[in-house]
Amino acid sequence: MSGGTIAVVGGSIAGCAAALAAARGGADRITVFERAQAGLRDRGVGIGLHEDRFAELRDAGYLTSEMPWAPLNRRVWSVRDGDARHGRPVGEQPFPFRAYNWGSLWGELRHRVPDRVDYRSGAVITGVEPDADGVTLRLGDGHRERFDLVIGADGYRSVVRAAMYPEATASYAGYIGWRGTSPEVADLPSDGLDAHNIVFPGGHCMAYRIPDGVGGHRLNWILYTTPTGAEELHFDPRTPTSLPPGRVTARLTSSLRELVADTFPPYWAAKLLGTPVEATFVQPIYDLDVPSYTVGRTALIGDAASIARPHLGAGSVKALQDATALQAAWEEGGDWQRILDAYDTARHPIGSAMVALARRMGAAQVVNTPDWSAMEQPEFDTWWQAQNNGSDRTSGFGGHRLTGR
Numbered sequence: 001m002s003g004g005t006i007a008v009v010g011g012s013i014a015g016c017a018a019a020l021a022a023a024r025g026g027a028d029r030i031t032v033f034e035r036a037q038a039g040l041r042d043r044g045v046g047i048g049l050h051e052d053r054f055a056e057l058r059d060a061g062y063l064t065s066e067m068p069w070a071p072l073n074r075r076v077w078s079v080r081d082g083d084a085r086h087g088r089p090v091g092e093q094p095f096p097f098r099a100y101n102w103g104s105l106w107g108e109l110r111h112r113v114p115d116r117v118d119y120r121s122g123a124v125i126t127g128v129e130p131d132a133d134g135v136t137l138r139l140g141d142g143h144r145e146r147f148d149l150v151i152g153a154d155g156y157r158s159v160v161r162a163a164m165y166p167e168a169t170a171s172y173a174g175y176i177g178w179r180g181t182s183p184e185v186a187d188l189p190s191d192g193l194d195a196h197n198i199v200f201p202g203g204h205c206m207a208y209r210i211p212d213g214v215g216g217h218r219l220n221w222i223l224y225t226t227p228t229g230a231e232e233l234h235f236d237p238r239t240p241t242s243l244p245p246g247r248v249t250a251r252l253t254s255s256l257r258e259l260v261a262d263t264f265p266p267y268w269a270a271k272l273l274g275t276p277v278e279a280t281f282v283q284p285i286y287d288l289d290v291p292s293y294t295v296g297r298t299a300l301i302g303d304a305a306s307i308a309r310p311h312l313g314a315g316s317v318k319a320l321q322d323a324t325a326l327q328a329a330w331e332e333g334g335d336w337q338r339i340l341d342a343y344d345t346a347r348h349p350i351g352s353a354m355v356a357l358a359r360r361m362g363a364a365q366v367v368n369t370p371d372w373s374a375m376e377q378p379e380f381d382t383w384w385q386a387q388n389n390g391s392d393r394t395s396g397f398g399g400h401r402l403t404g405r
């Protein structure tokens with residue numbers, strides 16, 4: 001199938017990658033609708049990419065070695081131990097990841113979207129109306145446009161998904177990620193080459209160095225816990241996915257700060273508590289699996305298609321791999337049905353396996369945490385292995401291998 005008019009709803013990581021895939025597949029006219037005005041704001045957070053997944057995506061022509069990144073070698077899990085400054089390591093593991101700043105990753109993908117693609121900022125889609133051989137999109141300004149195929153790359157709250165599966169909503173995992181970035185990186189252990197997981201009863205906090213986008217580095221951290229004082233957040237799937245500082249109640253902020261003061265080793269407590277409040281925000285954690293990535297002339301990609309809890313460190317990898325599979329299906333040829341079936345067959349099982357693995361990890365690492373203080377490396381290895389049991393080639397920490405390329 002070549003030619004055709006394609007709409008991509010959402011112009012973030014998955015949206016740019018989908019536009020690139022459609023252009024390479026041979027689509028005639030591609031329009032990206034992104035509701036954010038004038039370029040996506042740098043979200044200032046870190047994205048970790050497994051080295052092997054990065055190499056595959058670079059070879060597939062979606063990423064480049066030129067993007068600024070910070071290398072990571074090991075991940076050290078540490079528990080508070082009296083006054084020990086960095087706590088006591090309970091286990092460590094290889095961690096061959098590249099740490100990126102979200103903005104540079106998005107900037108690279110946006111740059112790769114060909115000029116002939118009509119990328120419209122400040123364009124919100126309010127309605128998706130499928131018919132037998134196309135889809136009409138309703139825009140916020142009231143006018144309508146019809147396309148041969150609509151790709152939903154519109155994230156957690158996808159309007160495209162809602163048109164395909166009105167009953168499918170993301171379910172709250174019961175805990176949050178409290179995220180922040182700190183400029184204090186000069187004294188990081190092992191020169192910032194390790195990622196650190198600080199563990200405590202009922203959760204953990206991952207911290208690693210990322211490029212700051214202007215030639216230096218920042219410390220990116222994410223603390224996962226079931227919050228107290230969060231009743232005001234109303235975890236309704238229709239609420240925003242991320243709560244900036246002004247939206248996080250004083251009660252929730254103070255309970256998170258108390259948790260850190262009470263359970264973190266002194267060095268890491270100082271790092272988190274010293275992070276400027278305006279550089280922190282709260283993300284409720286959700287997950288979602290849908291019956292299929294395609295229905296009629298609509299398709300889903302990235303977080304719109306499935307949401308795995310972030311413990312795999314592979315959400316962006318999955319979005320980019322979805323795009324490579326869409327491109328490959330397109331290049332294989334055939335009519336729309338054939339292309340969309342091939343895409344769904346290639347990617348839906350992987351999305352489902354990632355959701356399942358991330359649920360097991362969330363249960364072990366946040367909901368039912370072990371007695372970390374009694375743990376040493378052998379117990380840690382057994383605990384880690386138990387979470388990964390049942391993982392096959394379709395999922396794994398850092399994302400599955402991109403096969404067939």
Ligand SMILES: Cc1cc2nc3c(=O)[nH]c(=O)nc-3n(C[C@H](O)[C@H](O)[C@H](O)COP(=O)(O)OP(=O)(O)OC[C@H]3O[C@@H](n4cnc5c(N)ncnc54)[C@H](O)[C@@H]3O)c2cc1C
Pocket residue numbers: 009010011012013014015033034035036040046047048049123124125126153154155156157158159177179222283301302303304310313314315316317318319
């Ligand atoms: C706490 C946390 C940590 C993470 N850590 C990692 C990590 O280390 N490594 C990793 O690979 N991934 C990580 N991820 C996941 C990763 O951020 C996403 O999976 C990835 O960026 C794919 O996002 P996306 O493009 O599908 O969706 P999004 O980035 O959510 O983009 C959706 C876009 O659609 C637009 N949009 C939405 N609705 C409309 C509409 N109606 N009309 C027009 N536009 C619309 C939005 O404005 C937005 O720009 C993490 C996620 C979380 C929550």
